Amino acid sequence: MTTSECCLDPVRPLLLRRAPVVFALLGLLTVLMLGINVAVGSIAFSPAEIWQALRNPAEASTTSFILWNIRIPRAIAAVFGGAYLAASGLLLQIYFRNPIVGPYILGISSGATLMVSFVMLTSVTVGWTLFTPFISTLAAFAGAYAVMLIVLAIASRIKGGVTLLIVGLMMGYLCGAVTAILTAFAEKDKIKGFVLWQLGSFSGFKWDEITILLVLGGAILALLYVQSKPLNAFLLGEEYAASMGVNIRRFRLLILLCACALAGMITSMAGPVAFIGMAVPHMARLGFGTSDNRILIPGACLTGGLVASLCDLIARTVMAPVELPLSAVTAFFGAPIVITLLLKRRVKL
Amino acid sequence: MNMPANRPIISVRGLSVGYGNTPVLRDLAFDCRPGQFISLLGPNGAGKTTLLRTLSRHLSPLAGEIRVQGRPLASLPAMDLARIMAVVLTDRIAPPLFTVFEFVALGRYPHTDYLGRLGAGDRLAVTTSLAAVHALNLAHRLFADLSDGERQKVLMARALAQEPQVLLLDEPTIHLDLKHRVEVMAILRDLCRTKNITVIASLHDVDVAAKVSDRVALIKDGGMIDWGAPESALTPEAVAGLYDFDKAEFNRHLGGIELRGEGDRGRAFVVGGMGSGALVYRMLAKKGFAIATGVVHTNDLDCFVARSLGADCVTVDPMETIDAAAAQQAATLLDDCDFVIDSGFMIGAGNLANFDLVQTALNRGKTVFSLRPHEPGTPLAAGCVHCNTAVQLIEALDGFAAPSTLCRVQEA
Numbered sequence: 001m002t003t004s005e006c007c008l009d010p011v012r013p014l015l016l017r018r019a020p021v022v023f024a025l026l027g028l029l030t031v032l033m034l035g036i037n038v039a040v041g042s043i044a045f046s047p048a049e050i051w052q053a054l055r056n057p058a059e060a061s062t063t064s065f066i067l068w069n070i071r072i073p074r075a076i077a078a079v080f081g082g083a084y085l086a087a088s089g090l091l092l093q094i095y096f097r098n099p100i101v102g103p104y105i106l107g108i109s110s111g112a113t114l115m116v117s118f119v120m121l122t123s124v125t126v127g128w129t130l131f132t133p134f135i136s137t138l139a140a141f142a143g144a145y146a147v148m149l150i151v152l153a154i155a156s157r158i159k160g161g162v163t164l165l166i167v168g169l170m171m172g173y174l175c176g177a178v179t180a181i182l183t184a185f186a187e188k189d190k191i192k193g194f195v196l197w198q199l200g201s202f203s204g205f206k207w208d209e210i211t212i213l214l215v216l217g218g219a220i221l222a223l224l225y226v227q228s229k230p231l232n233a234f235l236l237g238e239e240y241a242a243s244m245g246v247n248i249r250r251f252r253l254l255i256l257l258c259a260c261a262l263a264g265m266i267t268s269m270a271g272p273v274a275f276i277g278m279a280v281p282h283m284a285r286l287g288f289g290t291s292d293n294r295i296l297i298p299g300a301c302l303t304g305g306l307v308a309s310l311c312d313l314i315a316r317t318v319m320a321p322v323e324l325p326l327s328a329v330t331a332f333f334g335a336p337i338v339i340t341l342l343l344k345r346r347v348k349l
Numbered sequence: 350m351n352m353p354a355n356r357p358i359i360s361v362r363g364l365s366v367g368y369g370n371t372p373v374l375r376d377l378a379f380d381c382r383p384g385q386f387i388s389l390l391g392p393n394g395a396g397k398t399t400l401l402r403t404l405s406r407h408l409s410p411l412a413g414e415i416r417v418q419g420r421p422l423a424s425l426p427a428m429d430l431a432r433i434m435a436v437v438l439t440d441r442i443a444p445p446l447f448t449v450f451e452f453v454a455l456g457r458y459p460h461t462d463y464l465g466r467l468g469a470g471d472r473l474a475v476t477t478s479l480a481a482v483h484a485l486n487l488a489h490r491l492f493a494d495l496s497d498g499e500r501q502k503v504l505m506a507r508a509l510a511q512e513p514q515v516l517l518l519d520e521p522t523i524h525l526d527l528k529h530r531v532e533v534m535a536i537l538r539d540l541c542r543t544k545n546i547t548v549i550a551s552l553h554d555v556d557v558a559a560k561v562s563d564r565v566a567l568i569k570d571g572g573m574i575d576w577g578a579p580e581s582a583l584t585p586e587a588v589a590g591l592y593d594f595d596k597a598e599f600n601r602h603l604g605g606i607e608l609r610g611e612g613d614r615g616r617a618f619v620v621g622g623m624g625s626g627a628l629v630y631r632m633l634a635k636k637g638f639a640i641a642t643g644v645v646h647t648n649d650l651d652c653f654v655a656r657s658l659g660a661d662c663v664t665v666d667p668m669e670t671i672d673a674a675a676a677q678q679a680a681t682l683l684d685d686c687d688f689v690i691d692s693g694f695m696i697g698a699g700n701l702a703n704f705d706l707v708q709t710a711l712n713r714g715k716t717v718f719s720l721r722p723h724e725p726g727t728p729l730a731a732g733c734v735h736c737n738t739a740v741q742l743i744e745a746l747d748g749f750a751a752p753s754t755l756c757r758v759q760e761a
Contacts, residue, residue, distance in 0.1 A: 008450060008476045008488050229465035233458050235444040239407055244458035244511065245431035291446045294464060 019288050019295050026287075026302040030079065033309040037075035038067060040313065042321050070203075075309065077205040080213045081266045082276050082308025083301035086284070087221060088263040089277030090300045094234050094293070095255045096165055100338065102278030103263030106164075106256070107171035109272035111147025112140035112264070113198055114175040116271075120194040121186035136197065137209075141268035147171055148260040155256055156249075199325030200271035202312050209269050217265060220258050221301065227254065228293035235291055273308070274327040275334025280304040282341050307333065356419070358383050358433075358514055358547050359404065364413035366396065366403040372411050373399045374568065379576050381564075383514065384545040386538060388558035388579075391568035392592055397551035398439075398519050400568070404549065405436045405517050417515075431459035435508035437501075437518040443493045449503050452492040453478055456510030478509035481544075482536050498529030505536065516540065518550040522557070530554075534561050555592075556605045559583050567591050585657070598657040603650075607631070607657035612639035618686035618710070619655075620679075620703050625692040626651040629720070632739060633690075634658045636746060641686055643679030644671045644703055651692075671702035680709050688749060690742070691733065693720035707733075718745055 039050055045063050053064040088103035096105075104110070119139045151171060155164050183191060224231075230251055233241040242248045263277065284300040285291060311333055315324040357380035367373040373396035381387055389397040402408040404415065406422055415422040417433055425433075435456070444452065456478070457471045467475070479485045482502040487495065495503060501521065508516055521537070522530040538561045540546045552558045558565055559579040567575040567582060569591055575582045580601070588599035596609045614637040619626050622645045631654065633640050643663030645652045655662050663679040665671050683689060689710040696704055710717050711732045719733035720742060736742040 008472065008479070008485070226463060229458070229461070229463060232465060233455060235447075236442050236455065237440055239438055239440065240436070240442070242407060242427070243405055243431060243434070243436045244456065245428040246458075247427055285446060289446055291444050292451070 019290065019299070022288050023299065023302070026299070026306055030302060030306045030309065033306055033313065034075050034079060037078065037309055037313055038071050040317060041066070041071055042316075073205040073207060073210055074202050074312070076210055077202040077213070077270065078309045078312040079305035080210075080217060081202055081270050081273060082280070082304035082306070082311075084213075084217050084221075084262040084266050084304070085273060085277040085308070086280035086300040086304025087224065087297060088259040090281040090284070090293075090296060091224070091231075091255050091259040091262075092277075093281050094231055095252070095259070096162070097235075097237060098165070099282065099341070100278065101165070102275070103259060104172075104267075104272060104274075104277070106151045106168040106260060107147040107175065108144045108260055108263050109267055110172040110175035110179075111143040111145070112267045113143070113272065114179050115139040115143025115146075116197055117179045117182045117194060120197065121182045121190050137268050140271070141264065143175075144264035144267050145260075147175065148264060152253070152256055152260070156253065196325065197271045199327040200273035200330075201315075201323070201326050202270050202308070203323070205269065213265060213269070217262060220261055221297070224258055225294070225297050227251075228297055231255075231293040231297075232291075235293075270326075272327065273330060275330040275338075276304055276308055276311075279334035279337045280307055283307070283337065286341075355382055357381060357416075358418055359549075360416040360419070361404075362414050362416075364403070364415060365411040366399050366408065367411050368399070368408070370411070373571065375412075375572055377413070377573050379564075379566065379573070381515070381547050381549060383547055384541050385547050385563040386541045386561055387547070387549045387564045387566065388562040389549065389551040389566045389568055390553075390555060390558055390591065393553075395568045396571070397568055401436075401517050401519050401549065401551060405434060406430065428459050431511060433513060434515040434517065435511040435513035437504045437508050437516070437521055439519045439523065445493055447492045448488070449479070449484070449490050449492055449495070449506075450475060450488045452503060453506045453510050456507040459511060474512060475506075475510050478506040479503075481509055481540065482506045483532065497524050498526055498532075501525060501529065501533055502536070505533070509540070513546065515547045515549065518548065520553065521550050523553065530557075537561065555583065555588055555599055559599075559601070559604060598659070600653055600657040602653050603657065607654060608634060609659050610634035610639075611637045612659075614638050615687040616641060616685065618642065618679075618683045618689045618715075619660075619692055620689065620694070620706050620710075621645060621651045621655075621692040622649055622694045622700050622703060624650040625694040625720075627654040628739060629690055629692050629742070630654050630658050630660060632743060633746075636743065638746075641682045643682060644675045644700070644706070646699075668699075670699045673702075676702040676706060679706055683710055683715070684713065686715070688716040688718065688746075691717060691719040691721055693722070716749065718742055718749075 043066060049063045050067065053059060053061060053067045056064065057068050085103055092101045092103060092105060093099060116136050116139050119135050151164070151168055154167050158164060230241065230246045233244050233246050238248055266273065280303050281300050284296055284303045287303060288295050288299045290296065311326060311329040315326050315329045318324060359381040362378050364377040365372045365375045377400070389400060391397055399408065403410050417425060417430070453475045454467055454471065457467065457474060458465065461467065461471060479488055482505045484499065484502045484506055487499055487503060492503065522533055525533060534557055537548050537550065541548055562579050564576065565579045565582050566573050567587060574591070575587060583599065583601060585598050585600060589595065598607050598609070600607055610633065616639040617633050619629055619640060619642040621629065621642055626642060627650050630640055630642070640655065640658060640660035642651065642655045642660050645655065645662060645664055646667050647664045648667040652662060652664055661682060663675055663682060665675050683706065689707070691707045694700065694703060707717060717733045719735050723735040734745055736745055
């Protein structure tokens with residue numbers, strides 16, 4: 001008897017055998033959405049103009065300038081932003097074995113917000129005009145990683161995932177408290193800018209930032225994909241994962257570092273973007289019909305990119321020329337999904 | 350079995366286990382050999398799970414040494430350990446959207462490549478593991494949709510897919526219905542026999558443990574109070590001491606726990622023997638009567654049950670005819686009892702005296718309930734309260750004990 005005769009095939013139920021189709025569909029839609037995001041905006045261009053501008057990036061026309069300096073970076077940023085937030089959320093949902101966890105649970109957004117509030121609401125940085133265009137980004141970056149490092153330092157000491165969850169929440173409250181106090185003392189006109197930043201936006205990405213996103217984020221995602229085997233083992237909980245040969249201590253740190261790096265990168269550049277990180281992993285899980293991280297890591301990234309692009313398109317166009325806050329759109333999108341999923345209990349983690 | 354094969358697979362010396370600086374169990378020393386079924390028994394909170402978690406390296410030992418195949422557990426690489434030892438825990442896990450096959454395939458972790466891709470050998474191992482737990486039919490179901498019993502079997506299959514030599518299980522039969530409880534224990538026993546796997550399980554059923562184990566560890570009061578074959582270690586006294594019960598007794602011969610009654614509803618004398626009394630004793634104990642019985646042979650099932658239930662027994666040696674002395678002793682005991690039950694024992698040369706004993710009871714004015722088929726005109730027929738079934742006997746006793754008139758009406 002050969003092995004093929006005596007052993008079962010890993011056949012999935014018909015309904016769940018759909019990963020390649022979903023990948024193709026999502027890929028197509030994402031590319032389409034990228035195109036729409038480049039083509040559509042407050043200034044209407046004819047397809048011929050767009051084609052012309054795309055072929056000659058160096059051209060000194062308005063079309064070329066708007067496309068290459070505003071729309072294309074923004075469209076790419078939306079795709080990467082969505083992808084990284086989704087990947088980060090996926091990691092943390094696996095880590096905490098909790099479906100309503102997102103990338104901001106570890107205090108990344110609150111750390112970033114705290115530092116940005118220092119920059120935007122106080123006069124501490126008045127003299128630093130030299131760095132002005134980047135100061136918010138740098139502050140957010142510093143804040144996100146500072147809080148992340150504190151949480152990670154605590155994480156290396158404690159065992160339980162739930163404890164860490166609470167630590168993250170408490171860090172969030174602490175940062176929120178400082179931000180609230182700063183807001184109370186701030187001048188009125190500064191507050192509006194700060195509030196808008198807090199709602200996130202993919203506008204104003206520089207090509208340098210895009211490069212950083214691509215290289216750093218790409219490296220992290222590649223690392224994660226190679227780790228999808230221990231991530232799958234982690235679906236059974238730490239104890240089972242340990243008994244199957246996963247080095248838990250090292251792996252826990254790796255998951256947390258990657259999740260924080262991905263979300264921190266996006267948050268420092270785009271501000272906190274709500275709900276993508278929490279809702280998209282669920283959408284991917286249901287869409288691909290699997291919890292297998294070898295499919296879900298690229299799958300969630302693709303779904304995240306698509307969803308973020310769509311949300312950004314809606315934010316830019318629905319009330320044009322006024323731009324809706326991105327987090328408002330993603331919340332309209334994400335909250336019903338999370339509620340539906342929890343009520344139906346289709347997805348348990 | 351040759352000597353090297355029988356070398357201990359797990360060897361424990363001077364082990365203290367616990368959390369932080371608080372030891373739960375101290376100074377443990379034992380050897381687990383290939384193919385042995387080892388049960389950890391003890392009251393809740395005694396430290397069975399703590400010991401298992403230490404053996405599986407989820408907890409660090411506070412002192413002492415654990416060696417696996419002669420190598421120190423502490424320094425074993427995680428992957429090596431995963432190929433030797435697999436666990437089935439009590440955590441309720443339900444990873445979404447996993448088929449049973451995929452779930453069991455996760456157990457191939459220590460054998461697959463860096464992406465966890467399954468080769469033909471892996472698929473064969475998954476299939477064999479599912480077959481070993483009689484769960485091939487579940488392969489394409491979703492794991493999250495399984496019942497408790499099915500899930501437990503699939504969890505065991507996942508552990509087996511690791512192709513371990515040692516299987517650690519924490520309360521493998523808890524929450525399971527009777528069918529799955531029996532099935533799981535049978536599967537585990539088969540694994541020991543056919544795959545030579547060492548099974549170490551914490552169990553809460555002493556009777557089941559006694560029937561499947563090669564070794565039992567009795568765990569209580571911060572240590573292992575005994576370690577040995579269940580046939581020698583599980584004495585009634587040891588079990589009663591282990592679980593601190595005084596209203597019950599573990600009987601090795603019956604292989605089960607007998608629950609004693611309160612004994613405050615009056616005293617019954619059962620004329621039994623030949624196994625006819627066992628159910629009656631249990632029923633009396635359940636209903637709260639104190640029990641005396643006689644005359645039974647010491648190798649009689651009735652004698653084992655009655656003694657386990659704490660009854661006063663008048664006995665004679667096996668195969669002996671009941672002699673006058675025993676009969677006299679029984680009659681004396683009978684005098685102190687509130688009523689008498691004739692269990693309907695078969696009558697032969699050896700126990701004719703019991704027949705006379707019932708007559709004596711009637712003569713002395715005792716109420717006699719009889720389970721003997723009622724045949725008017727035969728001796729004993731008159732004067733007895735006849736109950737055709739155990740249910741009728743219970744009803745009659747309830748009437749008798751709550752001093753109503755039921756029995757007197759029947760007597761009249």
